[in-house]
Amino acid sequence: MVNQLYFWMAAAVYAVVVLYLAWLGYKRTRCNADYMLAGRDIHPVILGLSYAATFISTSAIVGFGGYAAKLGLGIIWLVMLNVLVGVLIAFIVYGKPTRRIGKRLGALTFPDLLGKVFKSDFMQYATGLIIMVGMPLYSSAVLIGGGRFIEEVLDVPYLWAIIGLTAITAAYVVFGGLVAVMYTDALQGSLMIFGMSAIMIVTLSLVGGFDGFQSLTDMSHLVPAGLASTGMTGWTSFPELGSATWYTLVTTIIMGVGIGVLAQPQLAVRFMTAKDGKSLNRAIPVGVISILITTGVAYTMGALTNVYFYQHFGKISTEMTGNVDSIVPLFINTAMPEWLVVMFVLVLLAAAMSTMSSLFHVMGTAAGHDIWVHLRKAKFFPTKLSGSDEDASKLKVNKAATFVMIAASLGLAFVMPGDIIARATAMFMGLCAAAFLPAYTVAVFSKNPSRLGAIASLLTGSVAWAVWTVFVHKAESSVLKVSELLTGSPSALGFPWTVVDSLCIALPLSIAALIIGTMIERRKAPTATEA
């Protein structure tokens, strides 16, 4: 159990610094563009740290760390994709054109960017709507991760833990906008790098240094029968190719999150905060180091918890606690020195708050900017409620919408089941990739982007993802029970389709729809589109 006195002293210092940075953000938010995009003039180091801190949440540390304890070190490929795709390709390939086009078109949000590139109001509000419906799934998962951890370590009731965590984060997001979010992200990202580095060193010392990996290899006979029968071969080897465990690890955990990260609205908007292309280049070293340390440590430590628990309790990690999401907190609480437990609680709070703040901000601006601007101009909308075009009015609407979306996330956190952090994260990232990635790619690279292609891709990707999730992919369909109700079986298809993630089906269909839509549009009006 954490030393309460040490923790509250450290937490008080942390809270004061966060509030000071939030106040700085509030002071520097003078207009709507400041609130939405931090004035397009953010420092590269802050950008790199903020990107990593937003990217890495309690889902990565507790959720995927727990998965590493269950399924082993194969998840290291997710770290590789997080660095290669999540930072290098994201910044070098997507980031620069996103910043340039966003500035040229005056886009303030990710849906706004798609709407303006494709000259389509539908693209803007459909993207905004998908964010408003899908993103609470992710923000609530992050909130649950933070809340469960506070409950376990600090003995604070879960209800108060998630209300407190939400209230503190909400305060600086609603009032300080993206400037406050990115300043506090930078502090939280630094804390995560320092804390996770210390945890890696202590974990290795607990399991006998690098010999710990040999001990883990020697434990392969302890793989639970249920997992061994579905392809797991050990904690330091990859699952059997084509087995159910292999499909789960590769299609959901590694691909879903590794590729899904490219079309994350809360990360894409970061590129639009940079002053110029140079700033994006300078943010890359900070980004790659931050991501390597935070995720690399979380997953390696996760797998090594098996060695520690087996040496001290004669049990593997999943036998110590039935809930995958509890493995990492239990390990920290049981094995780490007091000062590091305090440090880890702060790291987790930082990881949860930095991701939640960005998600709250994106959901709020999707509701307040992307949806509201269309709703208020609709004929059926009462003029009394529609407000003015003045900038101050928009800023007020964005703050109010952010508050509403935060309340929705908190409500969802009460009804979502436990043990869901990693899966809900992978679900949201899969949805983003299927719905947005093809259209976003065309938006930043095509000189002649097709509106019909983009709309077809967005609709096909999101519908295919939803159908596959509800009717085929067993991990979700068996929980949602819609398939069982309609077809009498938890999954409408048989193996291996039941373990192939929705992303692997919906993304190719989304790309096909984009190509077909583009061809139809060009055939109809060759002169207009080829001009």
Place this chain on the structure above:
Amino acid sequence: MFGIDDPWILLGYALCFISTAFGIVYGILKWNEEVD
């Protein structure tokens, strides 16, 4: 190496460090690049 025999796991770790090193070198080399 380090008690890990599976080449896929070792390759995964190697690619993590190579990607990170590339990111650091790229950022330094392009530190003052004006072209967007």
